[in-house]
Amino acid sequence: MIEAAELAKRYGSKTAVDRISFTVKPGQVTGFLGPNGAGKSTTMRMIVGLDRPSGGDVRVNGKHYAQHAAPLREVGALLDAKAVHTKRSAYNHLRAMAATHGIPNSRVKEVIDMTGLGPVAKKRVGGFSLGMGQRLGIAAALLGDPHTVILDEPVNGLDPEGVQWVRHLVKGLASEGRTVFLSSHLMSEMALTADHLIVIGRGRIIADAPISEIIAGQGQSRTRVRTENPGELVRALAADGVTTQQLEPELLEITGADTRRIAQAALANQVLVYELTPLQASLEEAYMQLTGDAVEYHSHDLPQAPAGAGAQGGK
Template sequence: MIEAQTLTKRYGAKTAVDSVSFTVRPGRVTGFLGPNGAGKSTTMRMIMGLDNPSGGQVTINGRPYAKHKAPLHEVGALLDAKAVHTKRSAYNHLRAMAATHGIPNSRVNEVIELTGLGAVAKKRVGGFSLGMGQRLGIAVALLGDPQTVILDEPVNGLDPEGVQWVRHLARDLAAEGRTVFLSSHLMSEMALTADHLIVIGRGRIIADAPIQDIIDGQSKARVRVRADRPQDLLNPLAGDGVSSQILEPELIEITGVDPRRIAETAQRTGVLVYELTPLQLSLEDAYMQLTQAEVEYQSHSLSPTTPEATQITIPVEGRRP
């Protein structure tokens, strides 16, 4: 288990992590999300004792990382896959790590096979691809058979098979009752892997909840309607918080109205409906809504173009938009 209490980190006048408190529990995969510069890496470094907090504390299995007598057996982490001696082979790198904790060579061989490094174990790490370097970093994290595993961007550089392997690995570790804490910018993977999310923005926790609760909390009813005269539905459905996107002449998306009301309105107004599909908000959509005010580094289009869909707000009947 990882427990942070009012954890704070300042660099001069800048507060990178601002009094955050959270608990990462065993038996589930907890995802750690946030925009660039939000404080994710700093928080993970403080968990691993690589940065000292300016205030508060964080413990792993009840103790700060530095207080564990055999930390590799308590927590394994992948924070920087490039932090290796490039002239060593993968096998010798793992043997050197194992020697610090009296871990036998048999365990070294186990993690080499588990991470798919068997064919390159005797090759120098300096010649590894990004994906193979990631696999070595995960092998190091698993070397001590730890109760807690922390992985920062573990699928970076991996091929589709490797991405799927990391997904299953994280879920299998959690199913064994271990604490699994991972970060990723790939929302599709986080949606498939994580049970619980902690979202940080500008150094503060802005969400800490099961993944479905976060999606549901950011979503309004959104329905795709295909009909012969879909725009004839707009006035009867008008109301505060109701909006629509015209996708095609006979296809619109209506937000803020449930499908039953749309169907009843279509029947009453004589609109022939061919399709009425409730749409599920994706994790990426929910994340973007949740963090839109927390992004420190904004990107802008080089050449603005006409949007594919026209967004309109349906006014309350009798009012001008």
């Protein structure tokens, strides 16, 4: 379990993490989301003792990270896959880590096989692709068979097979009763992997709830409706403040009314409806609504080139 209480981190006049409190429980995958600069990496670094908090407290499995006699057996973390001696082989890197905790070489071989590193285990890490480096980082995190696993962007650089493997891995770890804390920018993957979400923005907790509640709590209900008389149905619903968008001649997307209300309006106005499908909001939509005011750097559309620009020949 990870327990943070009023955790804060300041760099001079800048507050990176602003007195946040949360608990990451065992037996589930907890996702950690937030825009760039929101404080995610700083928070993870404080959990494993790489950064000292300016205030508050954070404990893993009941203790500060530095108080654990054998931290690799308590907490496995992937925070920076590049933090490896590039002239060492993957096998020697893991064996050196294992030696600091009395972990047998048989366990080194286990995590190498588990992460698919077997064919490159004796090769220098400096020649690894981004994806293979991620696999090595995950192998290192699992080396001590820890109770708590912290992974920062673990699918970065992985191919589809690797992404699916990470998904099954973290779910399997959680099913064994371990604490799994996972960050990712891939909303589609987080939606498939996480059971619970903690969302941070500008150093503060924006949301801390099961993923289903976060998705359900953002935005209004939307429904796809097919009818031979869309105009009549639009007029009937507009009187109640419901918004509609016509996608095709007989297809509407209706926002702000559930299926029962739409069906009642159609019946009252004798409008034949031959499709009535509720649409679930995506995690990406919920995330964008939650963090809209917490994004530090906003992108803007590029100005369009004047007509004919680029058609002139150079001299």
